[in-house]
Amino acid sequence: QLQLQESGPGLVKPSETLSLTCTVSGGSINSSSYYWGWIRQPPGKGLEWIGSFYYSGTTYYNPSLKSRVTISVDTSKNHFSLKLSSVTAADTAVYYCATVGRTSTYYGMDVWGQGTTVTVSS
């Protein structure tokens, strides 16, 4: 059974870079069945898609965050990462990783990590 787990610092200083990792277990990140995505949710607010990637290396980013976001993959460790630069308090949120259906459940996010809270504060 495919499972995702986010990890990374819970506290990041303003203007620094937020770095998170999503570890995939029970399946391969090289699967053609999925894109792999990052989604965030500020406290008390709704969901925001940050970006997705396909294991071949193609990445897709939310236009509103594109200048600050990098998603990368380490297939040897079966995990993928999110970097968000120049963070401000507005980037404080729960960050989720999730699968995005590519060959079934098209563009539905079927498997989610439990989420990790990141606070931006000095």
Next chain:
Amino acid sequence: QSALTQPPSASGSPGQSVTISCTGTSSDVGGYNFVSWYQQHPGTAPKLMIYEVTKRPSGVPDRFSGSKSGNTASLTVSGLQAEDEADYYCSSYAGSNNLVFGGGTKVTVL
């Protein structure tokens, strides 16, 4: 791309039905049959309830159904149960492998 528009709240009594709308544009909801719906209980990750406008993942009760007309998609929960009280979010493919969410709707079971 702008967030999809959902009503902030909806409610119904147990056994009744509630319908949530999700309005976008011809560049997202109206342009593709890739609308999904998610249920989120407090403190938990979202759960996929509907994908490709009308399809239910395995294990999702058939009380949950989806539809679309033009630029507006809808989620209907029939036979409301206490455990259906949650936040619901729609999402849509928006072209070029971009995705967009709605602002969310809090469903209250009276």
